[in-house]
Amino acid sequence: MARRIIHLALFKEDQVDETAEALEALRGMGIVDRDISVISGTPFSEKMLGRPMTWTRVPIIAIAGAVVGFLVAAFLNFGTPLLYPIRVGGMALQTIPTSFVIFFELTMLGLLISTFIGVFVESISPSYGPAGYDPRISDGQIGVLFWAPPELDPKLHETLTGLGAEIIHGTETKKLWLF
Amino acid sequence: MAEQIKEQVNERWGMVIDMNLCTGCNACVTACAMENNIPWVGEDDAGYGRGIYWMRIQRYWEGEYPETTPSYQPVMCQQCGHAPCEPVCPVFATVHSEEEQINLQVYNRCIGTRYCANNCPYFARSFNWFDYSYQIPEPLNYYLNPNVTVRRRGVMEKCTFCVQRIHAGQEQAKAQGRAVRDGEVVPACAQACPADAIIFGDLSDPNSRVSQAARSQRSYTLLEALGTEPKVIYLKGEGTYGG
Amino acid sequence: MAAEVKPIANTLHTPSEEHEELREQLMFDPRPREELNRMVLDSMTHTTPRYWTAVGVLTVLVLTLLLGMWGYLIFTGIGISGERRPNYWGIFIVTFVFWIGISHAGTFVSAILRVFKAEFRRPFTRAAELMTTFGLAAGALWPLIHLGRVWVFYWMIPYPNARWLWPNFRSPLVWDLLAITTYLLSSTIYLFLPLLPDLAMARDRTTGWRHAIYRALALGWRGTEAEWARLRKAISIFAFAIIPVMFSVHTIVSWDFAMGMVGGWNSTIFGPYFIIGAILSGVSAVITILVVLRATLKNMTYFIRPEHIDALGKLVLVFSMAWAYFFFNDYLVQWYGGHDVVRALLSFHASGPDAWIWYCMLLFNIVIPWLTLWNKKLRRTPWVMLVVTLLINVGMYFERYTIIPLTLGHQRMPFDWGEYSPRFPEISLALGSLCLFMLLYLLASRLIPMVPVWEVREGQEAHLVRKVGKTVVPTVSELD
Amino acid sequence: MNKPLPWWLRPWVRVTAGLIFLILLGGAVGGIYLTQQTPQQPIQFPHSFHVGAGIPCLYCHPGAQWGPVAGLPTTQKCWGCHQQVAKTKTSPELQKLVAYVEKNEGIPWVPVFIQPDFVHFNHRPHVAAGVACETCHGDMTKVTVAEAKPRQNMGWCLDCHSKQPQEKWTRLSDCSTCHY
Amino acid sequence: MSDTISRRNFLKLTGLGAAGAALTGCGKAARYVTRRPYYDMPEYGALGESTYFATTCGECPAGCGLIMRTFEGRAIKAEGNPQHPVNMGKLCSRGLVGVQGLYNPDRIKGPGRRAQRGHDQVTALDWNAALDVVKQALGGGQKVAFFLGLSPDHIADLTAELAQAIGAPAPVRYGALGMFDGRAGLAEACRQVFGEARLPYFDLAGADLVISFGANFLETWLSPVAYTRGYSQFRRSAATGKRRGYFISLEARRSLTSGVADEWYPVAPGSEGLAALALGRLLAERGWALPLDASAVDVDAAAQAAGMTRAQLEHLADLASQAAHPLFIPGGNALAHAGGLAAARSILALNLAAGALGQPGGLYLSPAAADSSSLRDVQALVDRMRTGQVETLFIHGVNPVFELPPALGFTEALSNVKQVISFASFPDETALQSDYLLPDHTPLESWGYQRTLAGADRPVYSAQQPVVVPLYDTRSSADVLLSAGLLPYSDEVDFIQKKIAPLITQGGNVQATEIATFWARFLQSGGWWPVQAALAAPSAPAGLEAAAPQAAAAPEGQFHLVTYPTQMGDGRGANRPWLQETPNPSTTVVWNTWVEINPATADALGLKNDDIVKVKSSAGEVEAAVYRFPAIRPDTVAIPFGQGHTALGRWAEGRGANPALLLAPALNEAGDLAFGDTLVTLTPTGRRRPLAKLESTAGVYGEH
Structure with a gap:
């Protein structure tokens, strides 16, 4: 596949409506949502921009982590006393009331750590949308990144500048993280 | 020989202290210290409350002059059946011995949280605030008992019912292919007690001297309401001696 | 400083008179994101000789008072502290509980207010979360300092060793270890997640070593929709999950005492009592920190307003009342129960040689807050709030002091009653941990954006005029 | 542009840091190694030869069958046999023994299998239970001067104890069996 | 002697350096301790097995039997000898810490010559040179004097023979414990009442009522372990089928002994004899045949002087007349007064009237004559020293510079003695002046024997034998004295064997036909004693005169002083760290000296616990911290004896105060020191020094 040029349309931070319109226009030009990604310094919900819902695995990873934590707790509570049985204070080897504490803490620990791991892993795993970045994003500007065939260039230019955007053609995909 | 030895030993060691006989002379305290390598801590630390005493004689005064009467209560680790010190230790450094039915303190496992000492209602535990035994000058360390671990700083210690003597007694009995005799195993305090106020033995044997004394109508245990099931039983008050 | 910046009047709604107060609190004098970024970065990079002096002094103090003394403690033994029979726990544990308590409110303020969508939280959540993390860092040292043999502390950690001997999961100390680990990790992550966009912002505007750090920490943040969605999801999981964790932590800390057989400790309400106390001390500490930040950090007068302090002051008042309720509950029940030991103990608290501690506790935690915090004017005067909140923390320290060494000293055997007074090494270590906390905070204030810019901006943008019929709806929460 | 290297990249910093690391590592490794080394014995006693000659372990270490300590042979015990052994007069190693006998001194054997201070080990029950010497001490037919078997730690003890019948396990896993 | 001991086959253990050295936890030194072997060691000794030796405790003159546990040549633990008739397997604190004396790092490690008295500097001496010095000194004939302690007896026997051989005066034998026991007075009273100057032995075990007049027999008096054993039997009922014994104590201060008394009467110091006499009169009224005429005693006045009421005395008389086996014990505090002898006589007469002589529950006389001297003999020695009649003074087993009241002038008199030869094992105050x-x-480490005087119902020769090889270059004093060749004994063991040889024919626990076997069995069983209780029953009395000593009340502003020995014994215990750390039973104070004051008195003087108070008597003054002792007469203060050393090593030096400084050298009729008559004033100094004590210092007894 030939390298496609990535375009970046930058909108001012209060131009949310214009952004939404621009997205609509791009779709009208036959650019599918998959080839567009919106980057912003402020969280806008997909609804606001009329974008399809994004999908994340973080909750599933979190729940998986919680289950792992629960199982670890079960092992520590009920498994380890059997490995080297030691009696203390006249208590049974495995006590249920105290186990609640361990269950709770380890489940929570599993949940919270795996939530973070989920965020981390998803953050550093490659994304399929158009890459590209501009520091002005963190100044609150809204960027629309998209791949477009070269023949659409004039049309694009006209439409987007008309909405008040600044267009950067062929933004370089700067390395933003360590790898 | 090995076949004859009963493998399952189910002694339940216990102690009876007759308060009517105790004169409060503190010989038991010294005997305990000499047997168990208990270091002295010196005047400053002893005065500060760091003295290491596996057993101590609590002296209370009762009454107004001239009826002021001291009462002497020897208190050591009560070897509770339901020991409050045990479950709180995070690393199983103080555990219940299934074998001897006493409370153990494993010095090398102790990390020094001092939780057990807080939780002991009898204050039977002593902490090694410094390397007291390490400071014993040559050649005074020659008398240290090789059968008892010398504790270093940062660990808790307490009365063990002279478990090294219990083991020696059991070992000897086993080597000779017999059961431990009543009175064969005595801790240092009971051995020294000039008034013979301390009786030690196997509570599971109904005929042992200690069992007979423990059945006395004069018997009580310390802080009975706490439900710690102590193995140290005190005798006090009127009544016939010995049950 | 803030006055130099003009509001973007043309695009944003001009507040009407009757809403002005509310809007100021919600920072309804919005400024462009670029401006906010600049202000925050400015505060991070702006260092004065005074700052470096403070850092230098604190570093020296941490090295000597805390690390040096700890080294000395390890090499000589716990005996250099004032602990003795029967006060086996002293300042070490008092300070531990104190820091864990402090670390509560950071998360409490941030998570609870986030869950309840309390808008005024936005500018200071970061400051509060940082307090949690550093408070925990300072607090988590104490169980280690306290150990008689700290070099084998890892025996408490559950790991399979050659002996198949695991920690005792029936010991409250192991619960403590797990709870604090959980809390420390999760509160650090909870600090980190909302920080991502701000780190990216900082990454874009810095060069050199700062850029390297931010680039590494920002995890390649670009601000895509997917990233935002992920972040929102993760933050909401955290905000909901961390609250019970937070409650469990201090409950478990209280169980260190309540599980025991010590007279005066074995109380069923210790859990909530400790939590309320922790929140009281923690929210007070947030106020203290905000007042200090506002006075010392550049551009903070814009972000942190007296109204924030006012709102938090109300919280403190509520928690002071709640604390008083729990204190009375604990006291009355123990007293009425009539156990000799406990009664002797309670009268010892109130009449013993250290009774002044008990009275100061009541004065600082109840009397002073109740006398001052009902007054809006006082609540909005930063220095008054500084004094009051500092006193509350002193009072809470005294509360823990009363509960730990003073209670341990009077137990069931009068022959072994004892008094405890801290010795220099303990005081030095306690001050050292305070210095550590301050040092970490000082350093962090120049490394981490102390204001969550994107959240502030999000709040401000959410307040862009929304017409619902003929009225103007000012808050997002009402909008939802 | 020729920017000056940041300080942490300068060669001398790196070399110094590397050296410090190596010294610390060397110290640690050396320290551990030294504690694991088999000590020097006054006489290079060839266990392999004696065991090969059919002398039972308990002849020289008789304590193992009746007490906690196996014991190290006295000069008399060595001399009891060696005064009749012709080689005693010729071997330079055995001349040391002769010297000890003449001076009427004991041989300062260095015990090799030493448990830490807080471990109380008793040979007798182990011998009585039929544990062979080589189970713990290794095959002495292959060893000349006694060598400490590494890692005689608690896990090692328990490995064997846990293989015992269940009814013995209570006693064999009891902390006070070894620690008091 | 050294030839004899080589058979013992011990070698000092230096390499292993005990468990303490093996503590470092890791490192070559810890894991591979080089064990220096004990050549010719019996094999069992090298196999981690303990070896047990019977010997005799040397910590006090009571002569309890010890079983010393030794391990690889080290003495580990003192245990009581269960066969020994004195202690029957029991021991007191002092005996238990004997090993801390043996291994005390401050011991004198070899012979030496002190450059100047009172100075630390000592030049090491060769034993041969030392023996020459002794030989030459013994040539001095009657200008030689011996000052011995109360133990061990074989040295006393040897020196007595030696003194006779060289024409020197008989050795003086004295010690602080004897002084506090009132030994001379007791023996003299026995002589007057029963016709023989011997020490009495009270069979507590058989008695059902004991009235003690100031006898602290559970703590230090004569033979505390034996008496505690007896007390234990006395308190039991099952063993004898009688009811539990009842114990009454008359003493100004509630000592350890009075502490367990069922009734305690804080009588004024010095009034014990009066109380006994009044009790005698009341008993005579109840039909007792008192051997002395007590009819002249005014019971009311006596009761008042003693601080009792008539009703209380009547109550005591009722109890005594109803008891089957009443015992009346005259203790140290009752004897240490100007009228002490009369008091002792009165109290012994009560026993006589009770008819409890020579039978269970009664009074026996010890077999041997009390061979300790009275303080009068000591004073005579001091006089001889002062006037230059003593050229050489041998001191063994006693520390007179510390133990005797300085007012007696021993230390000054010492400067007129040309050479002082000390056999002390520890650098005590007297050694410092030698x-x-x-x-x-x-x-x-030594051989010897001790005749038990007052702790058993039979004569006992308690055997002493070395349990370890001597640690340092020390030498048995008997061997040193015998080296002069003036006596027909080859060495110490030879002497002891010759001394015990007559016992072979007397039967007893050790059966043998010739001395070698007898000797071996004698050592093995820890001594010789008859199998059956065998003590002389006292004979009928001669006519006794009833002297009622007048007890003087303490004048306003002055207090009676009670000085009593504690577990420190005669002071030699002060260098045993564990004795120092063993809490005093009554006060739980450790490591220091205190002044016991009744709280009411203390309040009147404005004294709190731990306030340092200056105690001043006609003889001297000391300073010590106040201990508010609730069970002491308000007009009396008490200071324990044993601390206040200026020498004796690191644990003893500069610790506490020595109450001997307060005692005036007033003697009573029997030649005992009337230390009970000392009057003192108290002056608060305004300083405080917290006493180290085990009991709570926080708010238990009022003070926070």
């Missing part, structure tokens, strides 16, 4: 230090072995 010219030659010829250290004896400590009791656990």
Whole structure:
């Protein structure tokens, strides 16, 4: 596949409506949502921009982590006393009331750590949308990144500048993280 | 020989202290210290409350002059059946011995949280605030008992019912292919007690001297309401001696 | 400083008179994101000789008072502290509980207010979360300092060793270890997640070593929709999950005492009592920190307003009342129960040689807050709030002091009653941990954006005029 | 542009840091190694030869069958046999023994299998239970001067104890069996 | 002697350095301790097995039997000898810490010559040179004097023979414990009442009522372990089928002994004899045949002087007349007064009237004559020293510079003695004033025997034998004295064997036909004693005169002083760290000296616990911290004896105060020191020094 040029349309931070319109226009030009990604310094919900819902695995990873934590707790509570049985204070080897504490803490620990791991892993795993970045994003500007065939260039230019955007053609995909 | 030895030993060691006989002379305290390598801590630390005493004689005064009467209560680790010190230790450094039915303190496992000492209602535990035994000058360390671990700083210690003597007694009995005799195993305090106020033995044997004394109508245990099931039983008050 | 910046009047709604107060609190004098970024970065990079002096002094103090003394403690033994029979726990544990308590409110303020969508939280959540993390860092040292043999502390950690001997999961100390680990990790992550966009912002505007750090920490943040969605999801999981964790932590800390057989400790309400106390001390500490930040950090007068302090002051008042309720509950029940030991103990608290501690506790935690915090004017005067909140923390320290060494000293055997007074090494270590906390905070204030810019901006943008019929709806929460 | 290297990249910093690391590592490794080394014995006693000659372990270490300590042979015990052994007069190693006998001194054997201070080990029950010497001490037919078997730690003890019948396990896993 | 001991086959253990050295946890030194072997060691000794030796405790003159546990040549633990008739397997604190004396790092490690008295500097001496010094000194004939302690007896026997051989005066034998026991007075009272100057033995075990007049027999008096054993039997009922014994104590201060009394009467110091006499009169009224005429005693006046009421005395008389086996014990505090002898006589007469002589529950006389001297003899020696009649003074087993009241002038008189030869094992105060230090072995390293005077119902020759090889270059004093060749004994063991040889024919626990076997069995069983209780029953009395000593009340502003020995014994215990750390039973104070004051008195003087108070008597003054002692007469203060050393090593030096400084050298009729008559004033100094004590210092007894 030939390298496609990535375009970046930058909108001012209060131009949310214009952004939404621009997205609509791009779709009208036959650019599918998959080839567009919106980057912003402020969280806008997909609804606001009329974008399809994004999908994340973080909750599933979190729940998986919680289950792992629960199982670890079960092992520590009920498994380890059997490995080297030691009696203390006249208590049974495995006590249920105290186990609640361990269950709770380890489940929570599993949940919270795996939530973070989920965020981390998803953050550093490659994304399929158009890459590209501009520091002005963190100044609150809204960027629309998209791949477009070269023949659409004039049309694009006209439409987007008309909405008040600044267009950067062929933004370089700067390395933003360590790898 | 090995076949004859009963493998399952189910002694339940216990102690009876007759308060009517105790004169409060503190010989038991010294005997305990000499047997168990208990270091002295010196005047400053002893005065500060760091003295290491596996057993101590609590002296209370009762009454107004001239009826002021001291009462002497020897208190050591009560070897509770339901020991409050045990479950709180995070690393199983103080555990219940299934074998001897006493409370153990494993010095090398102790990390020094001092939780057990807080939780002991009898204050039977002593902490090694410094390397007291390490400071014993040559050649005074020659008398240290090789059968008892010398504790270093940062660990808790307490009365063990002279478990090294219990083991020696059991070992000897086993080597000779017999059961431990009543009175064969005595801790240092009971051995020294000039008034013979301390009786030690196997509570599971109904005929042992200690069992007979423990059945006395004069018997009580310390802080009975706490439900710690102590193995140290005190005798006090009127009544016939010995049950 | 803030006055130099003009509001973007043309695009944003001009507040009407009757809403002005509310809007100021919600920072309804919005400024462009670029401006906010600049202000925050400015505060991070702006260092004065005074700052470096403070850092230098604190570093020296941490090295000597805390690390040096700890080294000395390890090499000589716990005996250099004032602990003795029967006060086996002293300042070490008092300070531990104190820091864990402090670390509560950071998360409490941030998570609870986030869950309840309390808008005024936005500018200071970061400051509060940082307090949690550093408070925990300072607090988590104490169980280690306290150990008689700290070099084998890892025996408490559950790991399979050659002996198949695991920690005792029936010991409250192991619960403590797990709870604090959980809390420390999760509160650090909870600090980190909302920080991502701000780190990216900082990454874009810095060069050199700062850029390297931010680039590494920002995890390649670009601000895509997917990233935002992920972040929102993760933050909401955290905000909901961390609250019970937070409650469990201090409950478990209280169980260190309540599980025991010590007279005066074995109380069923210790859990909530400790939590309320922790929140009281923690929210007070947030106020203290905000007042200090506002006075010392550049551009903070814009972000942190007296109204924030006012709102938090109300919280403190509520928690002071709640604390008083729990204190009375604990006291009355123990007293009425009539156990000799406990009664002797309670009268010892109130009449013993250290009774002044008990009275100061009541004065600082109840009397002073109740006398001052009902007054809006006082609540909005930063220095008054500084004094009051500092006193509350002193009072809470005294509360823990009363509960730990003073209670341990009077137990069931009068022959072994004892008094405890801290010795220099303990005081030095306690001050050292305070210095550590301050040092970490000082350093962090120049490394981490102390204001969550994107959240502030999000709040401000959410307040862009929304017409619902003929009225103007000012808050997002009402909008939802 | 020729920017000056940041300080942490300068060669001398790196070399110094590397050296410090190596010294610390060397110290640690050396320290551990030294504690694991088999000590020097006054006489290079060839266990392999004696065991090969059919002398039972308990002849020289008789304590193992009746007490906690196996014991190290006295000069008399060595001399009891060696005064009749012709080689005693010729071997330079055995001349040391002769010297000890003449001076009427004991041989300062260095015990090799030493448990830490807080471990109380008793040979007798182990011998009585039929544990062979080589189970713990290794095959002495292959060893000349006694060598400490590494890692005689608690896990090692328990490995064997846990293989015992269940009814013995209570006693064999009891902390006070070894620690008091 | 050294030839004899080589058979013992011990070698000092230096390499292993005990468990303490093996503590470092890791490192070559810890894991591979080089064990220096004990050549010719019996094999069992090298196999981690303990070896047990029977010997005799040398910590006090009571002569309890010890079983010393030794391990690889080290003495580990003192245990009581269960066969020994004195202690029957029991021991007191002092005996238990004997090993801390043996291994005390401050011991004198070899013979030496002190450059100047009172100075630390000692030049080491060769034993041969030292023996020459002794030989030459013994040539001095009657200008030689011996000052011995109360133990061990074989040295006393040897020196007595030696003194006779060289024409020197008989050795003086005295010690602080004897002084506090009131030994001379007791023996003299026995002589007057029963016709023989011997020490009495009270059979507590058989008695059902004991009235003690100031006898602290559970703590230090005569033979505390034996008496505690007896007390234990006395308190039991099952053993004898009688009811539990009832114990009444009359003493100004509630000592350890009075502490367990069922009734305690804080009688004024010095009034014990009066109380006994009044009790006698009341008993005579109840039909007792009192051997002395007590009819002249005014019971009311006596009761008042003693601080009792008539009703109380009547109550005592009722109890005594109803008891089957009443015992009346005259203790140290009752004897230490100007009228002490009369008091002792009165109290012994009560026993006589009770008819409890020579039978269970009664009074026996010890077999041997009390061979300790009275303070009068000591004073005579001091006079001789002062006037230059003593050229050489041998001191063994006693520390007179510390133990005797300085007012007696012993230390000053010492300066007129040309050479002082000390056999002390420890650098005590007297050794510091000596010219030659010829250290004896400590009791656990030496041979010897001790005749038990007052702790058993039978005569006992308690055997002492070395349990370890001497640690240092010390030498048995008996060997040193015998080296002069003036007596027909080859060495110490030879002497002891000859001394015990007559016992072969007397039967007893050790059966043998010739001395070698007898000797071996004698050592093995820890001594010789008859199998059956065998003590002389006292004979009928001669006519006794009833002297009622007048007890003087303490004048306003002055207090009676009670001085009593504690577990420190005669002071030699002060260098045993564990004795120092063993809490005093009554006060739980450790490591220091205190002044016991009744709280009411203390309040009147404005004294709190731990306030330092200056105690001043006509003889001297000391300072010590106040201990508010609730069970002491308000007009009396008490200071324990044993601390206040200026020498004796690191644990003893500069610790506490020595109440001997307060005692005036007033003697009573029997030649005992009337230390009970000392009157003192108290002056608060305004300083405080917290006493180290085990009991709570926080708010238990009022003070926070």
